[in-house]
Amino acid sequence: MQVIVRRWFLVAVVIVGLSLGACSPSKVTSQNTTDSSTAATTGTSVAQVTNPQISSLPQLEGKATVVLTVKDSPITIEVDGTNAPITAGNFVDLVERGFYDGLVFHRVVREPQPFVVQGGDPQGKDPNVPVERLGTGSFTDPKTGQPRYIPLEIKPKDAEAPIYSKTLEQAGISAPPQLQHTRGAVAMARSSMPDSASSQFYIALSDLPFLDGSYAVFGYVKNGMDVVDTIQVGDRIESAEVTQGLENLKRPESEAEASP
Incomplete structure (x- = not known):
């Protein structure tokens, strides 16, 4: 019974801890669902999805x-x-912009067992906004003045391309994702809408297989999990820097012109 209670508690934490509060994108659509599902099964690259x-x-x-x-x-x-x-x-672009510098970790869940640390809300730079009110902010594109949202992107294991705008369950795919929620996984937080992730991310403090296929993992902590394990609510990202692979970042021409 204790195991069952813990599991239900963690499911509740997922809804509260990984969601972006009341934040919901007003202009995000799922128009790419059909194209991206086809891409995953036919091997079409993401660049070819129009x-x-x-x-x-x-x-x-x-x-x-x-x-x-x-x-x-x-x-x-x-x-x-x-x-x-x-x-x-999206993440590397925001790092390169200096977006994460000075932002706080506003959610840390370790009980009843290690879960996640979460940050990336730009409101965290305002000293007048208390930490407990963070969790609804998104990156605002300086060129458009509008929030930038990204589609849910999950690549099934051994597939040639990701699925977009759907969880793997919604897409009817039983295969596990290529990038899974093992300890140290870095993934995007989002609201209940699949295409609502923007800037907030979380780091898994333990293996969290029940999140696989529903949230987009995009990397892993390779060194410094001992530091992650000490993070408390209110701790700040003093700096974020791309140290390798920046040449692999491809921005749309309009974005490249607008970025510093």
Whole structure:
């Protein structure tokens, strides 16, 4: 009975801890669902999927290394654009913009067992916004003045391309994802809408297989999990830097011109 109670508690935590509060994108659509499902089964690359929602987003073609500095200590993340090109590209793009510098971890869940640390809400830079009110913010594109959202992107194991805008269950796929929620996995938080992730991310503190196929993992902590294990609510990302693989980041021409 204790195991059952714990499992239901963790499911509730997923809804509260990984969701973006009341934040919901007003302009995100799932128009790319059919195209992306076809891509996964036929081997069409993400660059060949012609939906504007995808083509207007940065992509990472390959891998990159990002180092977060927290408590004066490095956390090294290998970002996987091979298996999650849009999700990884979004993260690397935001790191390169300096977006994460100074942001706080606003959710940390370790009881009844290690779960996640979550950050990336831009409201965290405002000292007048208390930590307990964070969790609804998104990245605002300086060119458009609008929030930038990315589609849910999950690549089934051994598939040639990801599924977009659907969980694997919704897509009727029983295979596990290529990138799974093992300890140290880095993934995007989102609301109940599949295509609502923007800037908030979380790091898994333990293996969380029940999240597989529902949330988009895009990398793994390679060094510094001992630092992650000490993170508390309110701790800040002192800096975030792309140390390798920046040449793999491909921005749309308009984005490249707008970025610093």
